[in-house]
Amino acid sequence: MSEYLILIYENEAGYADQDPALWQQAMEAHGKFAEQVTAMGAKILGGNALQPTATATSVRGDVVTDGPFAETKEALGGYYLVEASDLDQALAIGKLCPAPFGGVEVRPIMEFPEG
Amino acid sequence: MTDPRAVSDAVAEAHRREWGFVLAATARVAGNIDLAEECVQDAYGAALEAWLRDGVPRSPGAWLTTTARRRALDALRREQTLRRKLPLLVEPLGEGEMPVADEITDDRLRLVFTCCHPALAREAQVALTLRLVCGLTTAEIARAFLVSEPTMAARVTRAKKKISAARIPYRVPGAADLPDRLDAVLTVVHLLFTTGHTAPVGADLLRHDLVERALDLGRVLRHLMPDEPEVRGLLALMLLTDARRDARVGPDGSLVLLEHQDRSRWDGAAIDEGIVLVSELLRGSPGRFGLQAAIAGVHAVAPSWEDTDWPRVLLLYDALLVRWPNPVVALNRTVAVLMVHGPAAALAEVERLEADGRLSGYRYLASTKADLLRRLSRDDEAAAAYRQALELVDNDAERAFLQDRLAGLEA
Numbered sequence: 001m002s003e004y005l006i007l008i009y010e011n012e013a014g015y016a017d018q019d020p021a022l023w024q025q026a027m028e029a030h031g032k033f034a035e036q037v038t039a040m041g042a043k044i045l046g047g048n049a050l051q052p053t054a055t056a057t058s059v060r061g062d063v064v065t066d067g068p069f070a071e072t073k074e075a076l077g078g079y080y081l082v083e084a085s086d087l088d089q090a091l092a093i094g095k096l097c098p099a100p101f102g103g104v105e106v107r108p109i110m111e112f113p114e115g
Numbered sequence: 116m117t118d119p120r121a122v123s124d125a126v127a128e129a130h131r132r133e134w135g136f137v138l139a140a141t142a143r144v145a146g147n148i149d150l151a152e153e154c155v156q157d158a159y160g161a162a163l164e165a166w167l168r169d170g171v172p173r174s175p176g177a178w179l180t181t182t183a184r185r186r187a188l189d190a191l192r193r194e195q196t197l198r199r200k201l202p203l204l205v206e207p208l209g210e211g212e213m214p215v216a217d218e219i220t221d222d223r224l225r226l227v228f229t230c231c232h233p234a235l236a237r238e239a240q241v242a243l244t245l246r247l248v249c250g251l252t253t254a255e256i257a258r259a260f261l262v263s264e265p266t267m268a269a270r271v272t273r274a275k276k277k278i279s280a281a282r283i284p285y286r287v288p289g290a291a292d293l294p295d296r297l298d299a300v301l302t303v304v305h306l307l308f309t310t311g312h313t314a315p316v317g318a319d320l321l322r323h324d325l326v327e328r329a330l331d332l333g334r335v336l337r338h339l340m341p342d343e344p345e346v347r348g349l350l351a352l353m354l355l356t357d358a359r360r361d362a363r364v365g366p367d368g369s370l371v372l373l374e375h376q377d378r379s380r381w382d383g384a385a386i387d388e389g390i391v392l393v394s395e396l397l398r399g400s401p402g403r404f405g406l407q408a409a410i411a412g413v414h415a416v417a418p419s420w421e422d423t424d425w426p427r428v429l430l431l432y433d434a435l436l437v438r439w440p441n442p443v444v445a446l447n448r449t450v451a452v453l454m455v456h457g458p459a460a461a462l463a464e465v466e467r468l469e470a471d472g473r474l475s476g477y478r479y480l481a482s483t484k485a486d487l488l489r490r491l492s493r494d495d496e497a498a499a500a501y502r503q504a505l506e507l508v509d510n511d512a513e514r515a516f517l518q519d520r521l522a523g524l525e526a
Binding site for chain 2: 002085086087088090091108110
């Protein structure tokens with residue numbers, strides 16, 4: 001088994017109006033996602049949603065600037081750390097992961113040799 | 116003592132035919148592709164000497180596989196930790212144990228599917244397939260795709276690193292993913308073929324080597340997956356297209372269009388083989404490669420350009436556009452429209468494609484339009500379109516052809 005980070009990139013405008021119905025829908029989608037991942041024999045090790053990029057502050061060296069590290073149309077909005085048998089299973093998880101206003105990036109976690 | 120010439124020929128032949136097979140079988144023991152490649156390289160090196168001394172073995176592939184696997188096992192024994200660090204592909208076999216036929220089949224397929232995994236960029240898929248399945252050197256691949264050797268080496272290294280870091284699995288995909296994954300494999304093989312068939316840049320219209328490799332791969336896939344219609348379709352398409360190889364280039368190296376080709380110079384044996392595959396295909400429901408093969412088949416059996424069954428070609432293009440809504444297909448279809456409904460109808464289709472915009476900068480759009488305008492005697496517009504096509508072309512033979520046409524209009 002290997003670990004992968006599923007990074008959820010979405011257009012924040014999609015969630016901007018704070019519509020409770022939309023919120024409810026998203027919560028249910030993520031709940032269902034968690035069940036599906038377990039059902040396929042993989043594991044969610046962790047994960048979180050992030051506050052929008054308007055709340056971000058960047059630090060480069062000693063310089064503190066407001067805003068995210070890079071301005072992009074689709075911003076990092078959340079992540080899951082998962083354990084999967086291989087990239088194919090990780091990609092299958094990525095396909096299931098809810099991201100209605102964008103998509104996800106699947107990155108293998110670097111493993112360091114022991115000793 | 117065996118004849119040195121015969122031995123080096125046998126090694127070269129084994130390299131061409133068996134590299135992918137030997138590598139795939141060795142990768143199973145070695146546990147990672149880099150070690151496997153090194154051991155296979157060593158085995159080919161050892162073959163030259165051993166076969167000179169003992170004669171060429173009856174099954175060179177089996178000899179090479181045994182030798183490469185033994186080296187891999189030795190290396191693993193020397194460096195026990197390697198297997199823990201690189202668990203990819205590990206499935207150790209005992210020494211001297213040879214895989215049974217089904218496993219060999221599987222190994223080679225796994226290798227192909229790994230090289231063409233969708234997590235790798237298309238250009239990396241192509242490079243890895245040539246390197247790992249066909250055994251081409253990085254320098255050879257770089258030459259074929261007109262990039263520098265360091266660039267190609269970096270591309271191959273990056274791809275291999277991704278396979279191991281991201282744990283791209285070494286296996287044939289399951290039934291659910293197979294159609295998409297197989298399509299990627301076939302696309303890579305077809306890309307090799309078309310790159311060889313029409314070299315995009317430079318003086319050589321044909322790069323026989325790539326064409327031969329693509330045909331070899333097509334045959335291997337057909338052997339490994341005999342029931343997949345698209346595998347059959349791709350092989351048929353390549354055979355029927357390549358059958359015209361000798362007639363495509365004039366004595367002065369110039370391009371000869373299908374319309375003007377000397378059909379007696381087509382390769383009858385390749386056509387027969389392709390036609391058998393096509394007729395098998397048409398009994399089922401052919402996919403995009405199968406339909407393209409069927410179109411090539413109609414041309415292959417036609418006595419002349421004029422006496423081609425154009426309504427059938429048009430029908431097949433319509434079916435192809437449904438399966439594969441691609442603007443290049445739509446452009447090729449306009450030739451059938453021309454032959455069935457005349458140049459005005461064909462021009463209307465071309466102008467529609469022009470408005471669509473997806474083909475802007477595509478050299479064959481301008482040259483097709485030029486040809487239709489020429490047929491409609493709209494000479495000034497035709498000349499302008501030829502000039503536009505000339506700006507986009509980068510193959511010497513095609514450039515000469517367009518200049519010739521333009522000169523004819525301006526005379």
